[in-house]
Amino acid sequence: MSLTRPDLDALPAYVPGRSVPGAIKLASNEVPYGPLPGVVDAVTAAIEGVHRYPDMGVTALRERLAARLGVAPERIATGCGSVALFEHLFRVTCLPGDEVVYPWRSFEAYPIIAATTAATSVRVPNTADHAHDLDAMAAAITERTRLVIVCSPNNPTGTAVRKADLDAFLDKVPANVLVALDEAYREFVTDPDVPDGLVEYGDRPNVVVLRTLSKAWGLAGLRVGYLIGTPEVAGAVRKVVTPFSTSLAAQAAALAALDAEDEMLRRVALITAERSRVVEAVRKVYPEVPETQGNFFWLPLGDQAAEFAAQCERAGVIVRAFQGDGVRVTLGTPEENDAFLGAL
Numbered sequence: 175m176s177l178t179r180p181d182l183d184a185l186p187a188y189v190p191g192r193s194v195p196g197a198i199k200l201a202s203n204e205v206p207y208g209p210l211p212g213v214v215d216a217v218t219a220a221i222e223g224v225h226r227y228p229d230m231g232v233t234a235l236r237e238r239l240a241a242r243l244g245v246a247p248e249r250i251a252t253g254c255g256s257v258a259l260f261e262h263l264f265r266v267t268c269l270p271g272d273e274v275v276y277p278w279r280s281f282e283a284y285p286i287i288a289a290t291t292a293a294t295s296v297r298v299p300n301t302a303d304h305a306h307d308l309d310a311m312a313a314a315i316t317e318r319t320r321l322v323i324v325c326s327p328n329n330p331t332g333t334a335v336r337k338a339d340l341d342a343f344l345d346k347v348p349a350n351v352l353v354a355l356d357e358a359y360r361e362f363v364t365d366p367d368v369p370d371g372l373v374e375y376g377d378r379p380n381v382v383v384l385r386t387l388s389k390a391w392g393l394a395g396l397r398v399g400y401l402i403g404t405p406e407v408a409g410a411v412r413k414v415v416t417p418f419s420t421s422l423a424a425q426a427a428a429l430a431a432l433d434a435e436d437e438m439l440r441r442v443a444l445i446t447a448e449r450s451r452v453v454e455a456v457r458k459v460y461p462e463v464p465e466t467q468g469n470f471f472w473l474p475l476g477d478q479a480a481e482f483a484a485q486c487e488r489a490g491v492i493v494r495a496f497q498g499d500g501v502r503v504t505l506g507t508p509e510e511n512d513a514f515l516g517a518l
């Protein structure tokens with residue numbers, strides 16, 4: 175007799191990028207340059223207070239984000255990474271049998287969250303060039319649909335949705351369906367045709383934008399994500415959030431990181447320059463690498479994905495295989511990227 179739900183056996187586990195001592199890790203879409211200046215001091219100072227609970231309202235951080243983004247703090251909710259915010263969003267939108275439409279392949283947490291909340295997954299296959307099929311996604315919306323996810327840049331394929339296409343898509347989504355724009359990699363976007371979800375669509379009541387401090391801001395290990403929606407949607411998320419899940423250290427670190435925006439931008443520019451160099455080199459071997467606006471790129475290797483990753487690992491470079499589909503490679507320092515190119 176099982177003490178847990180029988181359907182969990184069929185659930186794919188979230189696979190983190192592997193860390194192997196001594197190996198170069200290009201498997202988790204992290205930025206390689208260490209914490210931003212000020213973060214270590216802020217966390218060290220915050221540690222003195224860890225016998226107390228943190229501010230449950232995350233007031234200072236929400237106010238800082240609000241000022242930076244030009245919105246009211248009531249429109250912001252924070253969570254233990256934006257992955258947790260997705261879980262909360264599923265909870266506040268879906269009753270049993272309600273549907274969540276999302277592209278596939280995309281962020282692997284979406285189906286896992288759907289399977290353990292009331293939501294039913296409706297996956298819409300990407301186009302042949304690994305981008306969202308927005309027409310098919312719009313066509314997949316039914317009377318049961320409560321939530322639609324647009325992931326741009328898309329993890330793991332790197333492709334991004336252009337403004338004209340997203341305008342047309344959003345116009346087709348009924349007003350009673352929430353659209354979650356997952357912009358975890360927004361800071362790495364260099365194509366001006368890729369819209370900033372908050373700037374372009376922030377005034378639409380059925381749009382919520384999710385971002386994270388894990389990637390460009392270098393706080394993956396402390397877990398700070400945030401969303402911007404209407405006061406109603408953000409308030410609903412704050413209601414169901416696991417209490418105190420934006421920890422004391424996370425709140426302090428996030429405030430310090432946001433103070434170091436110039437350095438964040440400098441580091442992002444290093445990564446996007448490397449992106450151009452490395453993708454061009456990789457395309458000489460694998461011309462089918464799709465465009466990428468993230469800090470990673472996609473090798474659509476199908477059934478060869480696991481073997482490719484295993485060979486990279488033998489050469490001391492850890493990449494992320496999605497067997498049957500492809501391999502995602504995170505951009506690291508120039509030396510790390512050269513090690514990958516050597517392995518390739």
Ligand SMILES: Cc1ncc(COP(=O)(O)O)c(C=O)c1O
Pocket residue numbers: 203254255256257258281325328329356358385386387388394397398399
């Ligand atoms: C597309 C996308 N969304 C959200 C997340 C969640 O990031 P975090 O929970 O670290 O904020 C990730 C992390 O890999 C991601 O790739």
